[in-house]
Amino acid sequence: MSLRPTVDFLLHHWLQAEQLNQRERFADHSRETFDAVLDTCERIAREKYAPFNRLVDTQEPQFDGERVILPQATHDAQKAYAESGMLSAAQDYAIGGMQLPYTVEAAANAFFAMASVSIGSGMLTTGNANLLMAHGTETQKRVFALNEFSGRWSGTMCLSEPQAGSSLSDVATRAVPDGEDFESDPLGPRFRLKGNKMWISAGEHELTENIVHLVLAKIPGPDGQLPPGVKGISLFIVPKKLVDTEGALTGERNDVALAGLNHKCGWRGTTNTLLNFGEGKYPVRGAAGAIGYLVGQPGEGLRCMFHMMNEARIGVGMAATMLGMAGYHASLDYAKNRPQGRPVGPEGKDPNRPQSRIIEHADVKRMLLAQKSYCEGALALELYCARLVDEQHTGAPEAADEARLLLEVLTPIAKSWPSEWCLEANSLAIQVHGGYGYTRDFPVEQYWRDNRLNMIHEGTHGIQAMDLLGRKVLMENGRGLQLLAQRINATIERAIQMPDLAAHANALGKALQDVGAATKAAWATGNPAEALANAVPYLQAFGHTVLAWIWLDVALAAHSAPESAARTGRLAAMRFFFHYELPKMGAWLGVVSRRDATCADLPEAAF
């Protein structure tokens, strides 16, 4: 079974990605060039990623005191990825890119996430370089970003600190000017950094010649104190090894030291590290601190970093989606081949019949259709968001602005929804396998462990929820939510004319009204503490509404396709969502609308 028909249907039949080729930036592209990219990625994922997914789980990164050792398979996979040109797929021809629409890039990367999410496909490197393309100087772009796009170097994002976790306002890494001439360095204003960064993925390894860390730090004020809050945060390039303005290594190691590898429940193919900056392990150029080059203006660091974080959040949503998809395909294959028991017929079970394959059991079908509904729905959402990114970058001004705002509202869902429901899909994939699914002889338990990370990194569920209810649905006087409602209503208006979709269209309309009413009720007192106490149930209800909309819209596209098993399956997955999932919303919105204080008011001693 291949993912490709689903991807092709969503890209072409639903999103009509080829229409992008009417735009100047994509004018050289065609269905054929898109297909060629997908073919290449599908092949590399099949040959260099999938066969080694269990290997990278069992051979965790090891630190020998000097170097982090990763399996040869990881080196080979990342080399093949870089050689495919995917790191710079979206970049201009002028710098060696393909000017590929992000929609197609995201679809192509899905194959790697499905084959082996933790070997990695360069998401951080691309995001890091993209940030520099947006906020760096010409020299920073040329020296750092281009060497990342080529795969010669890789990139990280260094936000969290051990004492602060998600609370970025408490970043304590300190950056001070490096000498009198600090402003005249051609690589950017030169600082010395000192601090510790936690949860840094790919923070240390030998996969590439160099590692470009993007580091959040604070520049002390005249009183020597770090400014409080997030407004005092600046952004720095801190290369593992120092380089000159031509991108050649100078031979000097920067003072960035591995302080520890995190040993994780899953996602073990990617090194996750605690890094010490400027603690003196690798003294450099006769002064204390790791050398870093300011990106953008002082105090603008978080704004720059958010440029990278939004892409990263869509990337995490896609990773969660494809882990779910991998489990769906594995359990579907198992269910089609495993004989066991007999389905219940009108007269019960007949032990004289031969055993059936388990896909004939109604409850196994339920578990498979749930996975299909979660994972193919989530994939559609991620590709829809990717299409918005293209619209934001290449659309007419009004459409681009609408895309920007819709992305603001949808990003928390694109990140959180698959991380919750495609994890549930992975649990169902285990359940379909029965005891075998709980063993390491089958891949599904690893997918489940790998996927558990996605509700945590790049902003936890709780943080996505606060972002959605506390910021995104309010910003620009609620215009983002209104825009989303317009899109949803447009789908409803088309679906309501189809006899077999009308009831679903009405259910979606009701859900949308309920979300709107709950948003108002949550904020009725104007007190953020009351409004946000149930932000996560709000996020869950909002997410289910968005997915119901996505499914109804996909169903409209499926409707217009010729009769086929795939069409039947898509319409059934849509019906599953409306019958089994959307009705869950009431429970979540109830506590939001009442501003239920059962949890928030409970004194600590009562737990």
Added chain:
Amino acid sequence: MSLRPTVDFLLHHWLQAEQLNQRERFADHSRETFDAVLDTCERIAREKYAPFNRLVDTQEPQFDGERVILPQATHDAQKAYAESGMLSAAQDYAIGGMQLPYTVEAAANAFFAMASVSIGSGMLTTGNANLLMAHGTETQKRVFALNEFSGRWSGTMCLSEPQAGSSLSDVATRAVPDGEDFESDPLGPRFRLKGNKMWISAGEHELTENIVHLVLAKIPGPDGQLPPGVKGISLFIVPKKLVDTEGALTGERNDVALAGLNHKCGWRGTTNTLLNFGEGKYPVRGAAGAIGYLVGQPGEGLRCMFHMMNEARIGVGMAATMLGMAGYHASLDYAKNRPQGRPVGPEGKDPNRPQSRIIEHADVKRMLLAQKSYCEGALALELYCARLVDEQHTGAPEAADEARLLLEVLTPIAKSWPSEWCLEANSLAIQVHGGYGYTRDFPVEQYWRDNRLNMIHEGTHGIQAMDLLGRKVLMENGRGLQLLAQRINATIERAIQMPDLAAHANALGKALQDVGAATKAAWATGNPAEALANAVPYLQAFGHTVLAWIWLDVALAAHSAPESAARTGRLAAMRFFFHYELPKMGAWLGVVSRRDATCADLPEAAF
């Protein structure tokens, strides 16, 4: 933080366990003897189990070709458990038991499950021996059961086979009479067994001198064919090493061979095996096949085994509950001590304030209260079921019969509900920890992995659901469901008189009506295929109704207690369940009532 106050409250204030001491069997017991048992178990669990929980996860059982090697800590823990007398706690004084109520035994065993579920507390051994006490001959009891109760030998249950899994009617292990004199063996009619048994926990190890396997097999008919269906299944004692009628080892190894260890996602402290019976690795007494002794009558094997499986299912529910509880306590401790960020106040966040501990964040409180609500509710349910076991065994005839029937209906819930929701609790415990929870430096990821087994073993979720909707709510003309409804209504009648509980009482009444109506609607066509297509959503809704009832009943007990933080917490956990959880039922019952065929009707090619 200790579990003990919760156990004491449930046992004494709620279930009034001491009243059992008015019964002749328990007349020597008192609150003091109960406390002494709990004290001992709490201490052994703390000293011999908890410190080694991570060790048994990292040092998986190894097979050296001859023997299965387990960590010394496992030997020490099981020795301490056996020496405590807990293996025979419920047995008669005459055979060395304590005549302890099962309610107290179950509560005492909870401490071990919480400290290290996979080191094991002898649940299988006790269950195996209990089965022999119920169905074995006097010699079988004396030779096998008593040596298990003493801890000298251990026990297994061998049901599943690689080709049949949960489908016991397809058991293919063959048992043929062993010689002309097979019926005159003092240990029971002697057979030769040949077959493979999969998923056998504790199937091979050196923890005890001998292992007593209880094996399901079929005796071929006169035509040499195995009888079809479950009616042809018989039960056999197959000791790993042969013994004489005094229980001494004869020095002969029986032909039971380890064919493989299963490498699991979690629960790694317990060996899980594929065993070959009678395949010739250890030829014994000059003929082919493993020697086994018939228990009970031929063809009655499954009925006998169910005696053990019902206990095992309550045991699994308790294990799932206590894994959830372990995660709750760990994440509560973390939340009380980890400073990070600031709670949202009426004016938002103030970055000039020092960081708060994360228990001050509303969403962290929500995740903690959800865990408390799931796990303490599940513990109450398990203890309620344990109390029914005591009633069944020692109550007046009518009460005993009611207890039996209530247990029939509640066992699928006692097994399935904690395995789903206390797993969810474990996921929340990870989430409270953030990135740290995903590392192996904290215990919560292991609890989550360990707990994932519980939806699978001793009858999957799907099997529990078919048992509930296909058998238990129908049996004896629906009297079990009626009895349960009476108990629930009795709680409602008391609660409705309390101003702060009346709304919950009404909500529970509505839930109960909805379950009743859905039961009828599911069976309205009389077609099992239609009725059972959504058996799992039915199980989920039924489970939430039962838990809401348990919580309301616990709340009535809490109500009558003096004001305290613990009382406040119990009432809040009850309110959480009614506000956040019970409203989920509608989504599950909707598909049941409509006999939704979205999944069952989908052709295979459409997935």
